[in-house]
Amino acid sequence: MSHSLINKRSMNKSPFNKSAKLTLKGLLLANPWGFVIPVLIGVLASLAGVALLGLSGWFISAAGLATAMGVGLVFNYLTPGAIVRGLAILRTSGRYGEQVTAHNHLLGLLRILRLWVWDQRVAKDSANLHEQSRGDLLQRLVSDLDQIIRWPLVVFLPWIYALLSYVAVAIFAYFILPALLWPLAIAGVFHVFIVPYICGRFASHAVHVGQILGVHRRSRFVSLFSALITLTIRGHWKDYAERLEQLDERQRKSEILIQQAVSLGRLLAYGVTIALLACSFYLIGSFSGEAGQWLLIDGVKGTWMIGYVLSLLAINELVLPLVQSFVAQGQSQVGLRRLNQLHQEPLIQEPPIREQQAEIHAKNDSEQVIKMAFTHWRGFHASSEMGNTALDLLIESGDRVWIRGESGSGKSTLLAAIAGDCLSSGDAFINDEKQDLYGNQAYQNKISYLPQSPYIFQQSIGANLRLGNSNATDSELWSALDAVVLADWVQNLPNGLDTLLSSQGRNLSGGQRKRLALARLLLRSSGILLLDEPFDGLDKATIEHICSSLQNEYKPDILVLVSHVESQLGIGARIIEL
Template sequence: MTKQVLAKSDTSSNQQSPLTTNAPVFRLRDMFKPSFDLWVISWILGLVTALSMIALLMISGWFITGAALAGMIAVGSHSFNYMLPAGIIRMLAMARTAGRYGELMVSHNAVFDLLKTLRLRFFNRLAALPLVQQRNTLHASQYMHRLVSDIDKLDEFILRVISPWLIGSVSMLLLAAFIGWALPLSSISKIVIYLLLLSALLLPFIASLKGIQSAKHLSQVAESRRQKLLAPLAIITQLLLWQQWQTQTKDYTEQDDKLQALEWKAQKHRSSYMLLIQWFCYAAVLVVLFSIYQLTNSSTALATDINVPLALAVTLGLLGIQEIIVPLGQHYLAMGNSISAKDRLNALLNPTANQPELNNIAATDIEKGLTLPTGPIHAELCNVSAKIPGALVGAKEVSVSIQSGMPLIIKGPSGCGKSTLLQALSGELPVQAGEITLNEQNWFAYDWQDQLGYLGQQLDIFDQTLAANLRLGKPDATEEELLSALDKVGLLPWLQAQPQGLQTALGEYGAAISGGQARRVALARLLLKPRKVLLLDEPFAGLDTETRERVWNSVREHQKQGLLIIVSHHEWDMGECEVLTLKENVFID
């Protein structure tokens, strides 16, 4: 994947190189730092909601039973105070509603703040990496989908692990304490009830630990399925015409079947855990009822202390607590999903462990600090070899001298490494062998910032206006400068025919204009300001002879004080130039 590089990252020389450390970039506990106060408020409101819900159920049962008993014992009397319980019930109903609304509002704000912080942190860290690592990172992650998806998955750690467990554990503890206070049960009965409640919490905890590997496996299979579908989708029209769609999607179908089997297995585990948690709660209810039954048929003093309304309240509390702790079993993969996402993100931003070839990059290739020379410049390539990781062909043992004001034209057959050589000069690929110097200093030791412009084979044209796309090359460019740059690439007549002028929308990837126009827009973006080096890969593709010569003269005049290196298949009288002809080479790893 090539791209048009408009600016090079400025990496401080005293900053530790990301290639020299394998320390984790991110830990799950770091998620609490951006909005810890909001999370605490959210947990408090969630706890208020949970306790209000359980208490509302318990007091309602106690109130109904108490009122019924009062009516049976003293018909027509006013011995039962129904005003206070009714008021408490109304208060708990309002607390439950307000707590739920407040928890949702605060937790949503905390989640949005968390996602914003995570995305900024990871993308800033990625942008600070050398271009070599950026390219390998994005390639290893199957472009940006993996990065964005993993960042979005991280919020499961708080929303489906920390918050539910915190609220569920505290609620269970308070309910157990209430049972011990409200019911005069024997020590054995209380121990059995506490063990059943503890089991209802331990089961989803153990399931979550076992689910870490399952979540990782599910994620790997899902990503593999996605990748096996993307390749045939890119040429779906041709495959349908050739009647090869079924054949070429066989691997995807197999991965899809495998994923469905894993998801069905996970769903069965999820249902089993939820059912077992409910059984533990029901068993606790049965123990409570059986213990009360035994006490009522005994002659002990404890039998006279049994409060029937409180007994019903405890029973309803054990039934109500299920709504809080059963989801712990439902989301048993949440911890595994978060850990997997965290590990993948750390691997993306510390790729040296998985990509040993990056260890061959010299430290000077990363810690850029030399100031670019102000006068004439010249570059030397001495036995330079470079290739895309895993490729069979590339540039091999290239030696050439380049002077400012003297363009270098790189020619050769397909597969000889012309584009690869430009990628190496731009910093997108590591140099496997040889040396590149600028005025006798290491090429990569300079602080290039935006003094190196690169036009790759694939263009970055965004779904914005023409002016906005151009100003990516110079944010403060005036309208006159934009018109001048467009004139250099022969687009001024086309622009004058557009009703919206510079506000013309180009569409995503330049879909609203032709391929040749998109390439010239990208080139005009580079010509908005002078740069020490311009690397242009097939800048004349799709242009007629007259336009090609006009663009060439404009580019050559613009870059007469700097280095100009062009890859081109076109043959015409380009004036005095250095020509480098590459031969096809095969690398044997």
């Protein structure tokens, strides 16, 4: 599947360039034209909804009034009737159009954001990458993305609708009685700005705490459960489980707080509406003692007033969801903050894609590595600084080097450092030119490194192999598979090369995974092969076959081997004992 995609090189323009941080504003502007359409349609639909209620109220009351005044027969009921029907259709179709276009926009955002995350991760250097490659961390990243893309749809659009509906009703109110604008403006400010803001602020702390607690709780869960038996047999599980429950209890409290903010906010919004209605009635009425009733002041038409009150009730329905959506905004912001932690200032050695490609082309012409010299070379892990003891090493074309040593002596670390995959100290000279190997893409293009636990992708066997060489023919794939003694196995699979491998190659044995990764490397046909324990878990015959492949058709110029297993490759190899 992948090889068909590889050749199609679509340039993805994205406003989130690699160096940009994510912001909510950036989200809105990510695809402005895609966003304008749903906004416009949605605004039309919302206005139509408010107008529908107002107008039909006016229509019915005007009809009643006309009959009461005896002019019922000449009352033009066709035009308002048609408008009411038109508004109903506009509202429905508008909602439909808004949903369709907004979702289209949302899916586009998902793509843009995923690629942004991808670029950020690509820009990370390998040592940091490992930290973030843990399954649950990535899982959270994916759910953060889903949370964030919903922001325009859930928060921004409803807010715009409420705001514009207020404006429309304000125009209507002006024609009834300009004084009505005062309470309307105050209520509008409360409904659209103050109440959502206060509730959002009030809840955002709780949302933030809740999210942190969630992460904390989860890692404590994993940590405790991974030592479940030890803790249980020591009789201390209860104490530890209680701590887990305490975290849960705190989470519950923050959840209550959030829920209270939402409920109270809604109640408050209702309260504002009621106060607005009361004020409006107070402004348009004057008490007349003789009738014992409130009369409308002169110039205010009762039928219009009915339309106005009904549109206020319609607005109330529009502002109620705002409170909740502003709490949701808190969640988006926490998600954003977490995603932005991925972001780091672009590394200098990170060449832009085009340069990178130029380098790939240049690679074919560029000189082969014929000499690698290392002085005081020591590879070490970023977290513990454990590694090998510093050594001097000279490897020349035609060399075969076998690195041996006890477990814990830093064989793998040394090899990883040579491969530029791990932090190192000391100097490296490639073809007598001093180079920084760590994360050096140009250098890594010239070598093939088999790490201790290589990654197998959830793709077909063929696609996995073609990651080594995207132009490889089927027969090249088969010969590489044959070299690592996997050809028979693949042939017996019902789907052959198209067999889909499960996530992280879980349906393969450790030995198969490693051999598949080795076959992938062989397809790269680069001159330098760095192999970390390639024979783990393999039987003698298989090891021999692989060795002879590596000595004949797939013989590299330079082979560096880390292994505790005796093999033909070891015969005649320069041995480095750590």
